[in-house]
Amino acid sequence: MSATTGGRVGDVFSAGLVPAQLESLRGDSREFTVASVFAAILAALALWPAAPHDSLAIWALVAIAWSLLREAIIHLYAARLSKRTLRVLLITGSVVAGVTWGALALLYFDPQSTPQAMFVSLVVVAMTAVSLVWLSAWSLVYYAFAIPAMASLAWVLFTAGNFIPGVLAATFLAAVLYLAHKLERDLLYRTALQGHNTDLNAQVQTGDTRIRQARKAVERASAAKVEFLAAAGQDVRQPLFAMNLLLDTLRSSDDAAERQHAIDRVDESLHGLDATFESLLDMSRLESSLVQSDVQSFHLRDVTTQLCSECEIIAANQGLSFKSRVRDAVLRSDPRMVQRIARHLVNNALQHTERGGVLLATRMRPTEVWIEVWDTGPGIADTELRNVFQEFYKVDRQDGNRSDGLGLGLTVTQRLCDLLHHPLELRTRVGRGSMFRVRIPRGSPRALRDSVLALPVSDDASLDGSTILILDSRRDMLDALEPVLRRWGCSVWPALSGEEAVSLVQMDAVTPDAVICECQLRGEESGFEVVKRLRAHLGDDLAVIMTSGESNGSDIWQRAAKERVELLYKPLKTDQLHATLLRLLGYLEPEEIVLTSGQSGESPSLL
DSSP: OOHHHHHHHHHHHHTSSOHHHHHHHHHHHHHHHHHHHHHHHHHHHHHTTTSOHHHHHHHHHHHHHHHHHHHHIIIIITTTSOHHHHHHHHHHHHHHHHHHHHHHHHHHOOTTOHHHHHHHHHHHHHHHHHHHHHHTTSHHHHHHHHHHHHHHHHHHHHHTTOHHHHHHHHHHHHHHHHHHHHHHHHHHHHHHHHHHHHHHHHHHHHHHHHHHHHHHHHHHHHHHHHHHHHHHHHHHHHHHHHHHHHHHHHHHOOOHHHHHHHHHHHHHHHHHHHHHHHHHHHHHHHHTTOOOOOOEEEEHHHHHHHHHHHHHHHHHHTTOEEEEEOOOOEEEEOHHHHHHHHHHHHHHHHHHOOSSEEEEEEEEOSSEEEEEEEEOSOOOOHHHHTTTTSTTOOOBOTTSOBOSSOSOHHHHHHHHHHHHTOOEEEEEETTTEEEEEEEEEBOOGGGBOSOOSOOOOOTTOOOTTOEEEEEOSOHHHHHHHHHHHHHTTOEEEEESSHHHHHHHHHTTSOOOSEEEEESBOSTTOBHHHHHHHHHHHHOTTOEEEEEEOOSOHHHHHHHHHHHTOEEEESSOOHHHHHHHHHHHTTSOOOOOOOOOOOOTTSOOOOO
């Protein structure tokens, strides 16, 4: 028998009186009651000529009354009584019944009258045997009946000198007691097995349900992946196709204005591709549960300054206005995720606004700061509200077309807010516009770290005289990065491996002011280990920028902080790289940036 079944049987045995035992007692009680009443009347009638009438009548009435009372307890009052009370009544009643039928032997067994002695013995033995069928469901109740009844008969047989009948009576008592014990255990085992089978059936049904649910989840995930790849493919192919046409224009056109127009359009397409890949990476990280927050206290200006600079340009290109009514405050959250949330909300507002503009504003509250993004777009109908945060969902524009992009921006925003436990609220009016609000708790100024977000700087800011060692396992990355650094006035030394970079330093061919190193080089070579070797020659204060294209950036970020290196994710943004180099090399001192202040109690306005 299994451990589970054994445990269930043990529980059943320790319960004292289980429902199965009570049901068994109820099931045969009427037949036993009829038999007991009939036996009492038969015994009284048979012994009436030879026994005292008064005592015999009293005996018969007691036997009949107890049989009827027991029937009432079993069928009428069992459900109303506690288990303890029912046990006491059944055991006490069995003792009374056993003593009553034992009294028949003590009072009316006449050794001088063989027929009467045999009749009394037969009645007591018969009642003990018949009660075994009914009372064996609970052996203790049967013991309470059989022992006084058969012990009385055995006693009168021994005292009358009937040694062999007395031994037989004692042997019969031992046999029926053992049988009662076996019958009770069989009943309990059957009950336990039935319960175990019920549990197994329930587990099988639960397992089948879970398998069906898992199969449906896999099918939904597969369908979502197909939809995801189809949507991503479409949004990647369109700008690539546009860039191919624009490159043909650049090759064939001699008109400077036309060539500049094509270059601007290529730049826009590249920004669109970058936004698409950012959304894909964000969804990949969130779906894989690889995103972990780095909660800290930080200045709100570190999040919004660069964002406002970017959005002003984007809005101007679309013929829209972008205003910021942002007051600086110290917040407690993950600054990079907060910047990502704000960027998604502003980009979503710009994407769906055709006339008017977008406002980024803050409201100050005692324990939190509300970051709000307002737009003068078409608003969102009530029928679409429940879908705006779903993957790939795109709201219909006023011109009847669907909005550009993958439709992942608000999905990523919602999941980032959930990860950070920041409430995200939406208010909208059709034809008037929408407002998204994120509520972020305030932080402690004493817990501020150094700024983790680069300030925007002019692309003309010079890095003249700086020597940069760049280490990347791909030649095309080196070829793309080297002219950008030279344009900023840097002396550039490229290397394809850690051994090559360390050799350049060891031979004194180069003494770099900063190192730009890929996190994972060819094979098992780690950029962090290469940086340790370089710092062993150049000093621990060597400025290092580590680049990574991996989506599970949480572990890399922790190691980067431990190793005192700046971490930038691919694809690299030139303005971010430029600002980081300027700050690391001492060309840029973070300045206090004064932002337009709005009254916290007033509703922001775009006009």
